[in-house]
Amino acid sequence: MRIRRFTEPVFESLIKICGYSSGFVVLLIIVFLFKEGISFFGSSPVEEGFTMYVHASNPVKDLSAAQIKDVFDQKITNWKALGGADQPIERFSLDELGEAFTEEQLGKDFEFLPKCIDSYMDSLPGSLAFFPSAQTDGKVKSAVPIKIDKITVGKFLSDTEWFPTSRPAARMGVMPLLLGTLLVSFFAIIIALPLGLAAAVYLAEIADERVRKFLKPVIELLAGIPSVVYGFFGLVVIVPLVQSTFNLPVGETALAGSIVLAIMALPTIITVSEDALRTTPRAMKEASLALGASQWQTIRKVVVPYASSGITAAAILGIGRAIGETMAALMVTGNSAIMPPTLLQPVRTIPATIAAELGEAPFGGLHFQALFALGCLLFIITLIISLLVERVSAKRIN
Amino acid sequence: MANKLETIDVNLHYGDFHALKGISLAIPDHSVTALIGPSGCGKSTYLRLFNRMNDLIPNTKITGQVLMDGEDIYKIKSSKIDHLRRTVGMVFQKPNPFPKSIFENVAYGLRVNGISDNSFIENQVEKTLRQAVLWEEVKDKLKKSAFELSGGQQQRLCIARALAIEPTVILMDEPASALDPISTGKIEDLIFELKNQYTIIIVTHNMQQAGRVSDYTGFFYLGNLIEFDKTKKIFTSPSKRETENYITGRFG
Numbered sequence A: 001m002r003i004r005r006f007t008e009p010v011f012e013s014l015i016k017i018c019g020y021s022s023g024f025v026v027l028l029i030i031v032f033l034f035k036e037g038i039s040f041f042g043s044s045p046v047e048e049g050f051t052m053y054v055h056a057s058n059p060v061k062d063l064s065a066a067q068i069k070d071v072f073d074q075k076i077t078n079w080k081a082l083g084g085a086d087q088p089i090e091r092f093s094l095d096e097l098g099e100a101f102t103e104e105q106l107g108k109d110f111e112f113l114p115k116c117i118d119s120y121m122d123s124l125p126g127s128l129a130f131f132p133s134a135q136t137d138g139k140v141k142s143a144v145p146i147k148i149d150k151i152t153v154g155k156f157l158s159d160t161e162w163f164p165t166s167r168p169a170a171r172m173g174v175m176p177l178l179l180g181t182l183l184v185s186f187f188a189i190i191i192a193l194p195l196g197l198a199a200a201v202y203l204a205e206i207a208d209e210r211v212r213k214f215l216k217p218v219i220e221l222l223a224g225i226p227s228v229v230y231g232f233f234g235l236v237v238i239v240p241l242v243q244s245t246f247n248l249p250v251g252e253t254a255l256a257g258s259i260v261l262a263i264m265a266l267p268t269i270i271t272v273s274e275d276a277l278r279t280t281p282r283a284m285k286e287a288s289l290a291l292g293a294s295q296w297q298t299i300r301k302v303v304v305p306y307a308s309s310g311i312t313a314a315a316i317l318g319i320g321r322a323i324g325e326t327m328a329a330l331m332v333t334g335n336s337a338i339m340p341p342t343l344l345q346p347v348r349t350i351p352a353t354i355a356a357e358l359g360e361a362p363f364g365g366l367h368f369q370a371l372f373a374l375g376c377l378l379f380i381i382t383l384i385i386s387l388l389v390e391r392v393s394a395k396r397i398n
Numbered sequence B: 001m002a003n004k005l006e007t008i009d010v011n012l013h014y015g016d017f018h019a020l021k022g023i024s025l026a027i028p029d030h031s032v033t034a035l036i037g038p039s040g041c042g043k044s045t046y047l048r049l050f051n052r053m054n055d056l057i058p059n060t061k062i063t064g065q066v067l068m069d070g071e072d073i074y075k076i077k078s079s080k081i082d083h084l085r086r087t088v089g090m091v092f093q094k095p096n097p098f099p100k101s102i103f104e105n106v107a108y109g110l111r112v113n114g115i116s117d118n119s120f121i122e123n124q125v126e127k128t129l130r131q132a133v134l135w136e137e138v139k140d141k142l143k144k145s146a147f148e149l150s151g152g153q154q155q156r157l158c159i160a161r162a163l164a165i166e167p168t169v170i171l172m173d174e175p176a177s178a179l180d181p182i183s184t185g186k187i188e189d190l191i192f193e194l195k196n197q198y199t200i201i202i203v204t205h206n207m208q209q210a211g212r213v214s215d216y217t218g219f220f221y222l223g224n225l226i227e228f229d230k231t232k233k234i235f236t237s238p239s240k241r242e243t244e245n246y247i248t249g250r251f252g
């Protein structure tokens, strides 16, 4: 008695502490994710510590990351295309400087570097230069730093190119990744939902008890297989199959991804919708049969409508599983950010991008932050999905 | 009068449990038969023989003959079972409307039987809702969910639903057990009226009700049919002691 009075409050506070601390940890993770992700916005797409300059007389005073990339890819070669005078663009960075000046001219410790740049820039009215800010800031009279549009949420979402490592200005448009993710996931659901629903109806309404007792655990077991195994299976079986069926140069396509993700989402869809189907009261099925409806009519007109909110929840959960899936997507989708993404071409999904690029992105750099911003986006998408599930299941109870 | 329904030495087992023990009984056409007896004696099980509802329960074994218009309904092809159930309407113990609108609940039986003539369906829905004394209460909210109705209204809806496909036999399993006295009275009036067109079997725990509405009464006890006779006879001078004890309330 005595001991009980003593231990109970201890256990109670222990449980409380566990609850609070795990909740706190989850919050911390989210805060961390968003802190990193949000610091991405507002930064400049130009490599850190560098500045871009144009000749002081050049009327063009600001450029976008996309325009800079086009210039350095030599897609744009004349200032006219950027709203300036009709003169060719001379790209100009430390490499060119090394060719134009001797080591003596530059000085032993590059102490004359700003002067060299200044004189060289002065002679080239059409130049677009790219130099370390420390060497040039305020020291070059003939050139003015060009304003480069900062990365904004709007641009991040609407830019259609993902070249996070391109120099001098990275392009970080999430559009191809987002569309790729959505394409792969929704097509996966289009494949998985009818199959899953059919399997669920079979298990809940048609299969006899012995078959059900065997199949249900097997299907639940499928949910526990690690995704890398599904990815491996996809790579060995689905990818070659897609390639030969559609006569494609590569089999790693959005379609292959959708098929693998569909297989992965099936167990969730089957179990959740089967549970929903089984909640249909027997009295309701009997009422339908007693009116002369066939078993099939009863399933179609009474059982499935009765379970519709559970089935919707199953579909949304399946989509959630597909959207967040990393490993299998990475292994079978081909990972190229083609715009617009199509089914029979390689695509790149958001989680696969994070997994593939995080290792090579310098810690704390722009690319690193961009990947966190992708993480935030993914978090928001899955949050919306869970909210939807909650709303749909809440409806079922009412 | 010809016998609409007849069972000959019917035995039913739920697994090992012997629920109906050699029941032989003939039910005349256009009559109301009440089945009475203590809880668990097999009334519902017996009733569900006639539309083969017991088939849905796994591990049930049925022997003997169940005749409708002289034909053994357990010998028909399994594809004909739907048709059998169309001619034998059923009202269950608890109201069990579909998660559909009031209108669609009544129209359901017509639709699943391939009727798509909307004006016919509309007429039939109104007619049967009137028969079930529900029309006045729901005529302005036919599109509303059937779940918005009270329990008694739901039960009358289920009656209308059963009538809509114009069966020849109606099985009622304690149709008034969840109803107030006024609704019960309305349903009893309805049964009285339906007798001209249908053969009705009603399970009830209410002796007065059995006495008021039925022509014949069967008393079940522990899976046996103890006595079957004209209702008047059963309630005035039953031939078996158990029957007398039960109807006078000296039972259990």
Ligand SMILES: Nc1ncnc2c1ncn2[C@@H]1O[C@H](COP(=O)(O)OP(=O)(O)OP(=O)(O)O)[C@@H](O)[C@H]1O
Residues within 6 Å of the ligand: B014, B017, B019, B037, B038, B039, B040, B041, B042, B043, B044, B045, B046, B057
């Ligand atoms: N699905 C089933 N499986 C096994 N046993 C059953 C099943 N349904 C009914 N029984 C048993 O069969 C017997 C008769 O049941 P039934 O439902 O016919 O009784 P009842 O007379 O309708 O009772 P009540 O007045 O309570 O409705 C009961 O003992 C019951 O336990």
Ligand SMILES: [Mg+2]
Residues within 6 Å of the ligand: B043, B044, B045, B093, B173
């Ligand atoms: Mg019963």
